[in-house]
Amino acid sequence: MSENLNFDMDGAEVGTGDAGNVAGGVVASFCPEGDARKCGEYGRLYTWAAAQKACPEGWRLPSREDFVALVEAAGGADGSLGQNSAGGVLKAKSGWFKKGNGTDGVGFRALPAGYMAAPESADGKPRPGKFDGIGGYAYFWSASPDPQESAFAQYLFLDFSSKTAQIASFDMNSARSVRCIATQPKIY
Secondary structure, three states: OOOOOOOOHHHHHHHHOOEEEEEEEEEEOOOOHHHHHHHHHHOEEOOHHHHHHHOOOEEEEEOHHHHHHHHHOOOOOOOOOOOOOOHHHEEOOOOOOOOOOOOOOOOOOOOOOOOEEOOOOOEEEEOOOOEEOOOOOOEEEEEEEEEOOOEEEEEEEEEOOOOEEEEEEEOOOOEOOOOEOOOOOOOO
16 A cells, blocks of 8 residues: 555454543544544554554555565665665655655655554553654554564654664554555456
């Protein structure tokens, strides 16, 4: 997909009740900054559990290896995810602050939707986590859990201040963007 997924999901669709509690309902996807107007521009942010089920039929969540291949195709060198210029190639031509726009050289059009931190609990009541990074950072969940930390999953990371693309890991209960890839290529 060349845009961030924007499919509204609640906790019942995901089969988990631990994502967050907004106005009495359990949710598994969120508009950036909690603002419904941002969903149209940036797509939704998903917990990792929601990301596993968010892609429509015929599509799937990319694996770590899919993201490595994308980074390589966009200018990464020798499997290295450290110092490369793939981030500049993957970023959209506009939408990033402080001159952080990219060239969109492969049609990925990454937009900086930021993320939502893992939900917090106060007085025994779950509350959504805090939003951060809109305009400056893009995080795309992979289907791959972190091999060393069972509560973490891997994602593709792009930063307004860098032309690199990195694979990192973070808490599965945080919310990040989703891109889906076709399970089978279409033959025309």
